Amino acid sequence: MELKQRINALVSLGKFLNEIETNAIQDEIEFTLRKAKAENGWFTIENIKFALQNWADALSEENLNKWTSKYNLHSFSETSVKNPKTIAIIMAGNVPLVGFHDFLSVLITGNKVLAKLSSNDKTLLPFIAKKLVFIEPEFNNYIEFTEGRLGNFDAVIATGSNNTSRYFEYYFSKYPNIIRKNRNSVAILTGNETEEDLNLLADDIFQYFGLGCRNVSKLYVPEGYDFEKFFKAIYRWKEIIHNNKYINNYDYNKAVYLMDSFPLLDNEFLLLKEDSGFSSPIAVLFYEIYTSLSDLKNTLKTHAENLQCVVTNETIDNAVPFGKTQSPELWDYADGVDSVDFLLNLPR
Known part of the structure; x- marks a missing residue:
């Protein structure tokens, strides 16, 4: 899948999220939001919609082109298509879709996602991934969710607490990794x-x-x-x-x-x-x-x-700036660690 193809699919996903209040599949959307809320008492419908709108705004063609333009993704795509890496993503569940940027980073670089979701946020990302696959069926081979023990992966991006990070650092020490702690x-x-x-x-x-x-x-x-x-x-x-x-x-x-x-x-x-x-x-x-x-x-x-x-x-x-903490740009990386650069420099 070419970079332009991936960007076009993500732009279409952004448009879908932007129209979520008026979308024809309103029953499915409302069911998903209520289910996510039921799984996590901190997830209000308003907060979930706020997160979805933030990602709708982020996934514009202008933003995606600006984000990817600083990397040599066009030439890299030729290599990644032949030899995509599987990236295990261990996601937190403190706020809705907190791991979505890692999900995007893996896909935009032509790699495969193996996502282990938090039990506190296990509904929203699979719903969005389903829509992305509907938009671009080739993504079906690039996205996998697991509830069991992680296996058959090449690198790890894990987000957790200071306590869980010690476990992550021990367990994943032999893999290229990004491990995030409390901030x-x-x-x-x-x-x-x-x-x-x-x-x-x-x-x-x-x-x-x-x-x-x-x-x-x-x-x-x-x-x-x-x-x-x-x-x-x-x-x-x-x-x-x-x-x-x-x-x-x-x-x-x-x-x-x-x-x-x-x-x-x-x-x-x-x-x-x-x-x-x-x-x-x-x-x-x-x-x-x-x-x-x-x-x-x-x-x-x-x-x-x-x-x-x-x-x-x-x-x-x-x-x-004041009022911008919860609306980061695509090029604003958690902990200041450039996850796209990390993914592009994995051994091939």
């Missing part, structure tokens, strides 16, 4: 942010209930920062507290912190706790006060391996 995202505020900036920051914090590595879990604020503007801007997310799983976490964390006499800022749906850590619990946002922006930038550089996104208006390497 978190932070935001740097100066006090000069506009109301719109803070409104967009609220999306970075609350989308997917804060479960993604691209969700902002910590704020850096200057001395004397007034949180009133921040709390006012995030108020539109107040309905999040009506999700049973979210409110259970909010109540639990609040009780634990109060018993330990930790000082908190509380707006009745989010707890702000001053903390030097990066990974805040659900319904909690850590914050830390800085005195020097240049010192803070240096500190974040030393912790780069723990960070997925740094959201700010300030000039900083790989800064992400």
Whole structure:
């Protein structure tokens, strides 16, 4: 299958996802969404549709051409068609379709996907893969899902926690691999942010209930920062507290912190706790006060391996604009590891 053929199929898939609200197979779509929601209490219909729309927007012909243009994929295709590699992808299930970019990367390079899905997200990707095969039947020989022990693969892309990564590193050490661990995202505020900036920051914090590595879990604020503007801007997310799983976490964390006499800022749906850590619990946002922006930038550089996104208006390497953490481009790679380059350089 030629590169242009693969791109055209993915463009058609993007159009299908973009028309999902009005598609003729509405019953099948609604069944799939309800099934995915039933399998994971954190997967609301709204969040699933948000993820699908993000991928619909990403899979434009312009984006796909821009993404692939930086690689020598045309000449590589001749080799990969003759000798495609099977890439085992072990996917996380914290947010809907979190492993879709790895799935795309393998297919766009002409390799074969052997996907082991998370039990928390095992419906959406097979549904999309089915549509992709319908659009381009040749993909049928390039996509396989397995629930059993992985076997007969050439390389691995695995995403998990810090604990599971140790298992992955041991088990897959003899294979070329990309193994991802826990990461978190932070935001740097100066006090000069506009109301719109803070409104967009609220999306970075609350989308997917804060479960993604691209969700902002910590704020850096200057001395004397007034949180009133921040709390006012995030108020539109107040309905999040009506999700049973979210409110259970909010109540639990609040009780634990109060018993330990930790000082908190509380707006009745989010707890702000001053903390030097990066990974805040659900319904909690850590914050830390800085005195020097240049010192803070240096500190974040030393912790780069723990960070997925740094959201700010300030000039900083790989800064992400407010409101964009959950809408990465095709060329934005998790952990900063170029998975397409990795796949193109596998031994042939």
